[in-house]
Amino acid sequence: MLSLRSFNRLMWGLYVLTAVVHIGALLQQVDSLARATQPLFAPLLLGALLTAVPMRSRTVSLLSLGLLCAWAGDTLGQVGPQHMQTIAALGFLGALTCYALALWPLWLRSRDPLRIMLAIPYGAVVIALFVACADGAGPLLPLVVLYAVALTAMAFLSVGGNAWTWMGGTLFLLSSSLLGMDWFLPGAAIAYSTELVMLTYTVGHGLLIAGMIRTLPGRSDGRHCSSGAALVIVEP
Structure with a gap:
């Protein structure tokens, strides 16, 4: 029988494998395989989270809910392609x-x-992209505004965790920026834009969750890494 630690490693291994297969499917234009693998990202990360930190806490609950929302964004847009942008934006x-x-x-x-100081440019990037993409957003403009605020907040706050959350938040910001340009900025032709969006998304999402796991007590591997030498986080 697999231990929690072994099962956790299995979840991470499957996540990496699924991401590689998905990117490969996009490059080879195998749409059916790409559609089949995308909904697996969030459940695999959720499995990695819950097997790494069996103890429930506010942070684990928020991350779990966030992953469920991400799953909705990844999955439900495929059910209703005509509303894909709205569903994906709401989910994320x-x-x-x-x-x-x-x-x-x-x-x-x-x-x-x-x-x-290093995180301040994140806000400038999002504001510049919003100004550039606002005209193309049309009726989705209010939702895009909310998304831009949430994206800026997440990327900015990710700097306060550790190197993993910082890199994850930065890649998440890059992924959403590329996607916004692809959707709402006419004439912004970026080679392999879909592949780059999914590459930065899968790597960034994985790093963000892994970084958050490293900050939590009660990990199944018995280790706890904080963002500072004197930082100890204890949650009820």
């Missing part, structure tokens, strides 16, 4: 909000002026 708006709320306590405990 929920995911980003949950991730930002999960990251908030870490930010409060590890506020670093240097990190804050």
